[in-house]
Amino acid sequence: MSDRIALVTGGNRGLGRSTALALAEDGVDVVLTYRSNATEADDVVTELEKTGVRAAALRLDVGEVDGFPAFAEELRTLLGRTFGRNRIDHLVNNGGHAAQTRLGTTTVEDVDRLYAVHFKGPYFLTQALAGLISDGGSIVNLSSGLSRFAGDGWSVYGSLKAGVDQLTRYLATELGPRGIRVNAVAPGPIATDFGGGTMRDDDGARAFMASRAALGRIGEPDDVGPLIATVLSERARWVTGQRIEASGGTLL
Template identity: 40%
Template sequence: MPARPLDGKTALVTGASRGIGRAIAERLAHDGATVALTYARDTAAAADALDHIRSRGGRAFLLHAPLGTHGDAARLWAAYDTAWPEHLADGGVDILVNNAGIGRSAALADLTEEGFDEVFAVNVRAPFFLVQQALPRLRDGGRIINISSGAARIAAPEITAYAATKGALDTFTLNLAKELGPRGITANSVHPGIVDTDVNAAWLRNNPAAQAHAASLAALGRVGDPTDIADVVAFLASHDARWVTGRTIDATGGAAL
């Protein structure tokens, strides 16, 4: 078999049971990486994602790792260390993709303090401490890829708190790039736009009017697919992106230009 871009690499993708996270995990496995897929609740979806990767010759394993409470990062890395000890003897990781996130569709006047705390705990605090605790195991020349959102650059008052978390994640990315650059580790953010995932299914799927409106917001004239985002992540994870760091990559199809 010809060499693949990520042969010999180990990746961890949070929130990898469905949607964008699953597409990223599948693509990284296709490119040769051994991929740890984390999930919070949907065991059946996680198992299906794992089976899909393995049925195509990929290497992957599951980690049940809910995020959003104190100690979540330590629990995730402890699970990582024990999940596949014969393969991951040194506990190292080359690619860390912070994809897991939750949204809060509430305007400023309606968002509760509890809702605010929850969205920041999952979308900001968890990636922060996952990276912090990954530093001793993240190999030189590694990759940190944070899945942010086009909402970080487009005013959307109905999701103010969610957008704020993604702005914070972009700032975190910028500082990681500066701090970890001497080790050859890159850090970048990816901004998806409206993507056809289970999260958006209730208002987007089987609704031609909603699909047409969503497509009209993008310069490329369609709704995004999870593979559109996964392909960008695959580039950032590869050797080809070795000279790209501290950047925000817009993957919205040209939304709100």
């Protein structure tokens, strides 16, 4: 049985799913969260259990901070009942969504939801769960290549992810006395359903972004999930407060 447990938000698909499976390959038990697709989440739990680790799924909307105290208690109960533990070792703030925000068409509701999911949510979820993270544990916040380079229509999303980069440094400083490491992983263009699946399904968009990458292709989820698992692990025990970009050298 594993002596480590990770919580991965948005672990039912895309980068979250890849991260959960990579953690399982390292022998880490996983609790994943999902917002709306319980069947999809259950399928990932089954995949994880086939590797020999223990796994469970909990519903969580990372943009609804008022529900975080109840979620923390639900997680505490699950840990005791299913894993025989009262702490997690790793937290991955991955859950999110895409919304373009061009001047002249962006609504206040668009910006409020992006802020709630991509900055306010990770901040307050980390605060709510800090007491459940073991000393010596680790956190990865999902950033984006768009916090370094500007993509047309992604002004709010990219700016919030730049905020996540800075928040990561502050959290690394605040949690460092407990031996908890905090880093950000910033994916570039990845073939997932993010943003309507453009990088997965649109051949023209894929070819264009591949031409802007030093490695000459679009990334796949499994280019990023194993990296996140490595950053969480003891293999990266002397790394904290860093933004680590996984973009294949996009727009260098």
